[in-house]
Amino acid sequence: MDKDQFPIFLVATPGFENALHREAGELGFSDPRPVFGGVEISGGWSEVWRANLELRGAGRVLVRIDSFRASHLAQLDKRTRAVAWGDVLRKDIPVRVEASCRKSKIYHSGAAAERVEKAIAQELGAPIESGAQVRVLVRIENDLCTISVDTSGEGLHRRGHKLEVNKAPMRETTAALLLRECGYSGSEPVVDPMCGSGTFVIEAAEMALGLKPGRARGFAFEHLARFNPDMWAAMKAQSGSVTSPFFLCGSDRDAGAIRMSLANAERAGVSSATRFAQTPIDELEPPEGPAGLVIVNPPYGLRIGDRKKLYPLYGALGTVMRTRFSGWRLGMVTADPALARATGLTFEKPGGSIDNNGVRITLYKTGILQ
Template sequence: MSAAHDFEIFLVTAPGLEAALCAEARERHFREPKVVKGGVTVQGGWPEVWRANLELRGASRVLARIAEFRAMHVAQLDKRSHKVAWGEVLRADVPFSVEAACKASRIYHEGAAAQRITKAIQDTVGAPVSKDAEVVVKARIDDDLCTISIDTSGESLHKRGHKQAVAKAPMRENLAALFLRQCGFDGSEPVVDPMCGSGTFVIEAAEIAAGLKPGRSRRFAFEQLATFDSPAWSRLRGNPEKREPSVRFFGSDRDAGAVAMSRANAERAGVAALTVFKQQAISDLTPPDGPGLVIVNPPYGTRIGDRKQLNALYRALGQTLLARFSGWRVGVITNEVPLAEATGLPFAPPGEPVSHGGLRVRLFLTPPLG
């Protein structure tokens, strides 16, 4: 499989956010983006794999689908795995591991399936096996169809590489980026997060406005593959071109530690000059020059906090925004409709549920407040 050869690339995201990721992939000029369960497929070669890891904010990982065949039993899996051109993708000197998932198939033993594919790779390439390997081969056997993919990302893509400090129950960066997109944010308006935690929404918004690539500060598993072209990758990364947006991005939190954390994270991300963080209660919140977007991921009932206190918190948030943020849109991420309703804000019907930290949360979004 040469760098010029096109194949299917699977962009993984949280179920419920596939359409938002598809819109991002289309905007970034990836070819033939299609929504599928748990992500988006696009067509391309290895340069597109590298670019997806570097540029897409909403993906959690990028899988290169390198082979597909039918396998009714393990002997057939063994035989057909040996015919995959592993040497075109994997290097003999780089450790690998294999993960298998079986669904509605005659091959149902995932451990046995992974073992056969591991042996085929060792027989073909001779690479060492390690359970901690950065290069992971993923086999999915669904209705007797075996799809072989390489996880080209390594660590989940929400780990941008410049955020060390995180708050309790943090919002993952890739989810934050897609929620911002669902709110209609395109980088041209101010954003306010009055419960900013470690600053994820504010920093993502500033990076989007500045045109910074989300993967600019980290390494990827594809750098360990036989298909990797270091000079081409250097050209693709290029020199970071940072736009100077005319708007600023604001976070506040009643916890001084969260504010310090947010400032440190913004500094590492290179957006300290575009962001303002301050310690304050919801009741002290005032709008900057706007209008723009208020986006907030408050505590949930099953996450942090007591139910009565939560109702009071959501009510105070809604009252403050209704009184002071005329013309602003508000996005609230929460797991319970009654909590959203406690704000008294005029939400449109919520979006699809999204898995966040094991909970099913939804984005509740208002039109511009009157």
């Protein structure tokens, strides 16, 4: 592994590889390339830290430390012992190894993981612990073994402030990319009329205020060999402005959702730029000021018997958009095209579906509402 430049893999929500690719390019990461499951970039450790700190749409940031062919366990053992583990791992920090095997002569993932664990323990001296924060990933596919280190630790959707969630929370990473796909860059108001625990509104407010998504949490890379605390502190210190010329607004008919949203916004440090109110959809009014984006993640009615009950809700949303939100545009996600049609709105041709916690959803976008 080159100590100065090496492959970095940004994990994407399935279906959002191209959106993450665009974000990485706009943030200046070197030569981003979309591939199945994510985006490949290259860089050094400072780029790894910056990716964890700044990328809103990445699920994890993996550093690829070696790759070689191995068709049996003895070969895997020999070649993993030649990996420069000390360039990445620390001998005083516990490590855990997770392996996967696909279409390979080495087919037992547990045995593969044990060989790599033994190599790390004996060649580096690092302790192996099942609950260790530092995670080495071994993927053997078509007899090609790729070894990576997860530099994120907890998934990057865990920003560190959304401690209260409703029954079907959307991940922050997914919400951020949906906002981007709707053309949102932080320079206009946002309204979410079914805000749940406030994810869309809080993400939009952070973008408007220039707050970096990873500013309030820890990362696994802080326990790796090349970590520089002073450089990391200086990088984090560059986050954020203090005011926004407009408010980011959320509403919901459920009082508990509003309570959660207010608490989450307070922990995120965006209370000054956000407003939440208990309001049913048929009473929704646009906030004062310029038009912007309405973005909403309504219920999908996936349980038997629920779907028919949702047609009036989607119909009411469409009526409110047509009659009160002239000049605004709408972005709506749903798992059911028939529910989207129930709004009576004209949508642009939708893109492909994406995975939202195991449910395939699609983003429906309007133009400027007249």
